[in-house]
Amino acid sequence: MLVDLDIDTIAEATQLEIDAGTDPQTIMKALTDGMNEVGSRYEEGEYFLTELVLAGETMKEAFAVLKPHLSAEEKGGKKPxxxxxxxxxxxxxxxxxxxxxxxxxxxxxxxxxxxxxxxxxxxxxxxxxxxxxxxxxxxxxxxxxxxxxxxxxxxxxxxxxxxxxxxxxxxxxxxxxxxxxxxxxxxxxxxxxxxxxxxxx
Ligand code: B12
The missing domain is CATH 3.40.50.280 (Cobalamin-binding domain)
Incomplete structure (x- = not known):
């Protein structure tokens, strides 16, 4: 979905994966792989700056849904x-x-x-x-x-x-x-x- 720049539905799809019990780290890996593919397409001249901007925004949509599921409770005692x-x-x-x-x-x-x-x-x-x-x-x-x-x-x-x-x-x-x-x-x-x-x- 990231490679397809599917900005309107990626948040919903991310939520569906979470609801289905998919490991949040697995979802993150898929998103990162997608972003790397966007990068390769840009380098090969298949994608242009517009696609890069949209890919960045699409990533943010998915990440906003994923983020709370990646954060564990504070263990404390650690310097920031x-x-x-x-x-x-x-x-x-x-x-x-x-x-x-x-x-x-x-x-x-x-x-x-x-x-x-x-x-x-x-x-x-x-x-x-x-x-x-x-x-x-x-x-x-x-x-x-x-x-x-x-x-x-x-x-x-x-x-x-x-x-x-x-x-x-x-x-x-x-x-x-x-x-x-x-x-x-x-x-x-x-x-x-x-x-x-x-x-x-
Ligand atoms: C998405 C993207 C954009 C988006 C950024 C959206 C955003 N909110 O970040 C937009 C479209 C805005 C953009 C703009 C530009 N971009 Co750009 N962009 C990319 C692209 C395709 C992907 C970067 C990305 O997000 N990757 C996915 C993330 C997950 O990977 P990552 O950032 O590398 O981070 C991972 C590791 O590196 C590491 N990591 C990163 N930081 C840190 C820090 C620490 C401490 C640690 C331990 C690890 C770590 O962990 C991360 C996760 O595993 C890359 C190409 C590429 N293949 O990298 C070009 C790229 C970085 N961009 C490039 C360029 C030139 C630009 C522009 C100058 C284009 C322009 N002419 O305007 C502008 C820069 C504006 C500015 N002042 O910053 C060039 C840089 C070339 C160079 N070597 O200098 C690249 C390499 C594309 C290319 N081949 O030409 N870009």
């Missing part, structure tokens, strides 16, 4: 994780999935949204006493923001107490380290595991 999409980047589907997965794993999440400045990230870390900052970056031209956030955390005297993890299509572990991050997550599931380890280590 600040998540954001870097400045200049408006892609939020991957970040939102990471946020929901973190919540469903019992983490407290402070989601600063998209196009977030380094100043807002530093302020939020201070305000919430966060021990992990997780940044999403989908655009090659905005990866430099990761270094800027790293430097801003250093300048604020926070870098020794806060870990920085990044994710998104243009990144990999080596690049993440070069940009100043402590870790890189290939997908939301990997990210949740790594954030758990960063909070413990």
């Amino acid at each position: 994780v600040v998540i954001a999409t870097v400045k200049g980047d408006n892609h939020d589907i991957g970040k939102n999935i990471l946020g929901t997965m973190l919540m469903s794993a019992g983490f407290e999440v402070v989601d600063l949204g998209i196009d977030v400045s380094k100043e807002d990230i530093v302020e939020s870390v201070k305000k919430h006493g966060a021990k992990v900052v997780a940044l999403s970056c989908l655009l090659t031209m905005t990866i430099k923001e990761i270094t800027l956030v790293n430097d801003a955390l250093k300048d604020a005297g926070l870098r020794d107490t806060v870990k920085l993890i990044v994710g998104g299509a243009p990144l990999n572990m080596q690049l993440a380290k070069e940009l100043g991050a402590d870790d890189y997550g290939a997908d939301a599931i990997d990210g949740v595991k790594r954030i758990g380890a960063l909070l413990e280590g």
